[in-house]
Amino acid sequence: MINKRIDEPTGTETVGHEWDGIEELDTPMPRWWLWTLYLTIVWGVVYVILYPAWPLVDKATEGVLGWSSRGELADEMSVVDQAWVTVREELSRIPIERLPENSELFAQAVAGGRSAFQVHCSQCHGSGAAGSQTLGYPNLNDDDWIWGGDLKAIEYTLVNGIRSPGVEDTRGSLMPSFADFFERSQLDALVSHVQSLNGEGPSSGMGAQLYERNCSLCHGPVGEGNRELGAPRLNDAIWLYGNSREDIRRQILDPRMGRMPHWSGRLDQVTIKMVSAYVWSLGGGEELIEVAEDPTVEIDEEP
Incomplete structure (x- = not known):
């Protein structure tokens, strides 16, 4: 260790270390840097007081403001849920064949139906609704419909299923076997x-x-x-x-005839209506049959 001394060119005291003729100056920290350090310390203390900071066994200190990211998320989800409740109420009132007349509500129904389709329908029809020819699951993107492809027909199929056991109004057809019938x-x-x-x-x-x-x-x-x-x-x-x-x-x-489960009782009426709208919107949906004006139904007119 070499004794400290004053560096003549700079007038700054050295720290007393030397390596191969090189010495280190004991230059003071800049004032702005020190004030920044002090401010961050103060900010940290204030933050610990106001917001959750110290982890405990099953939670963290709450802070005097009572704020938490979970609470903020819950508030945001509550706003979204309330808006979705309003949309569902509108969907429950409007007949499905009138749904395309309200473009904004129809778009919301399609978005909700897309999510429900991925959860309940994609296992058979595929995530893109292309179906499976090998397994006999119909492609819902084309315009070929065995039972009809307008909104009401699709909704009826979802409600009652196809060859769904125990459902009185299920869609059903039977092709006989012609085994041993032809040469x-x-x-x-x-x-x-x-x-x-x-x-x-x-x-x-x-x-x-x-x-x-x-x-x-x-x-x-x-x-x-x-x-x-x-x-x-x-x-x-x-x-x-x-x-x-x-x-x-x-x-x-040896005719193959598939089954589709009925969704009445498994999905609520509004969700079925949304899935119907989504399937209809995929590109193969058919035009609707004109229906009489119902003065009891409230529909927002779109420009």
């Missing part, structure tokens, strides 16, 4: 005719005749389907279980 050549001819309905290859007289006798009553003379019976269209390119020859053959011999 191999007849089955091949019928499959070819079904494929020809949407332009995939030629048909034959035998196939057309077999279709007319066994299939046209439900699926229509040209494969246009029948929504009252739940018979799907066969003359478009949208297929629930696939459109290969093997897929069609399998459906004729």
